[in-house]
Amino acid sequence: MKIVILGFGAVGQGIARVISMKKDYLKNRYELNPQIVAVCDRSGAAICETGLDEELLLQTKNDTGKIALYPDYGFPDRDSLQVLDEIEYDCLVEVTPTDIDDGEPARTHIMKAMEDGKDVVTSNKGPLALSFQDLADCAIKNNVEFKFEASVGGAMPILNLAHETLAGCSIKSVYGILNGTTNYILSRMANEGSSYEQTLKEAQEMGIAETDPYQDVEGIDAACKIVILANSVLNLPVTLKDVKVEGISKITSESISLAKKEGLLIKLIGEASSDDLEVSPRLVRQGSPFAVEGTLNVATLKTDLADDITVVGKGAGSVETASAILSDIVSIWKMRS
Amino acid sequence: MRFNLVLDVPDVPGQLLEVLEPMGRLGANIVAVIHQRDVKTERGTVPVHITIEGDKEILDKVMDALESKDINILEVDGVIRKEQITTVLVGDIVEEDLQDTVSKLNKLNTVKVADLDLKMSDEPRNSATMMVIEADFGQRKEVLKNIKKLGAQKGFLVINEV
């Protein structure tokens, strides 16, 4: 299977790493031989029709920051769309940064690949949160597979769980803790009685919160995931602007300590059902499955036959997120062969 | 023994059967069913009065079965059942007249503020209050919506239960 990776940051590199680590496993178990035939970042591309070396890709990016400096097969100034035009491949892995204003450049990359008849796997929330239905229609029209497990909850399986494992159930609603950064901040505030501002600053120093934390702390990132869940699992044709969003920046240590007295914790919860699309701080019971600490994510599917199903897992991380992308690649491979 | 129940049942085909099924299955004797389709609530449900007879053990099992099917039991033998709702409000609780907040909540249909805790902050707008509110069974959604509305009017952040 020939793979093109657009974007070579934390997730893109994670994919190269897991493909390198799992070569024998994939071959023995699925007769799958994934070949990375092109990788792009902002410096340009590395291209080789017979397959690039994963370790050399990682080393080049690590040492120079530029994938275009890949020995012999590096092409500076070659942009992603040119690469998609020029090269023979089976599956696009789109892992450029999330943009929530127009979903670009990922939206154009994904559409082009699908129109060219290629399968697509992505972890990018932007295009999904803004134009899910267009993308899903495009995939159907061109008869290609389009999978995005990693876009919700990183390594935590939720979309494929709902579609495949729970194939016989109707899902009535979904709710969960879908943002690791805010869960880390709220857990620390609850454990240490510290203020929001101070805890955010510490999380930034530790690299858990971004320098510009806006999308995480104001609930936008969680809202994107709620849109993806609503479309994919509940079949609701909604976009980001349909979600009521309240973040955690107004949470005070006073409110957390009051809640604790009653055995409750404050968590940022996203909820999707046919009559509610919302991200807001909510009260959960200590000791319940939602009382997770640190950067963990958790989600519950309310089903008709199986009642509640709850999953917990790592919502981010290079190899963790790549694991979800690899699952999508394997499932496309199984379908195609 | 005998239970007089009032249940809150969605007015869609098949729902009444859904309610009666566990009664039959568990061996309770159904004495009477009054299905008042003309008194539909705002939520699109109708109250169904059912009288069942049987051993206490059987009747308890029926109640458990109804609850596990998410069927709202509004009354048992004329006693209205209550549920507790906990909420936390963040903001300038005192400046925005706490007494007025409580009395506005108490004016909502079937609602009573049963307990209240307050935590003041040096920065007044960081103060918080936690309330335990009692309301009739089946009213939770409506009550939560109204708390949000009141919070928005007073500029509070409202933190409701999941």
Ligand SMILES: NC(=O)c1ccc[n+]([C@@H]2O[C@H](COP(=O)([O-])OP(=O)(O)OC[C@H]3O[C@@H](n4cnc5c(N)ncnc54)[C@H](OP(=O)(O)O)[C@@H]3O)[C@@H](O)[C@H]2O)c1
């Ligand atoms: N990190 C996680 O744990 C995680 C979890 C779930 C989902 N996601 C999603 O996965 C995606 C990737 O995340 P990440 O953490 O890997 O981001 P990242 O570390 O910022 O990496 C983004 C990569 O995209 C490249 N890029 C930017 N514009 C491009 C363009 N026009 N064409 C080709 N490449 C371009 C960047 O190039 P340069 O290297 O040259 O700057 C960089 O290599 C995002 O959409 C994110 O929301 C991430």
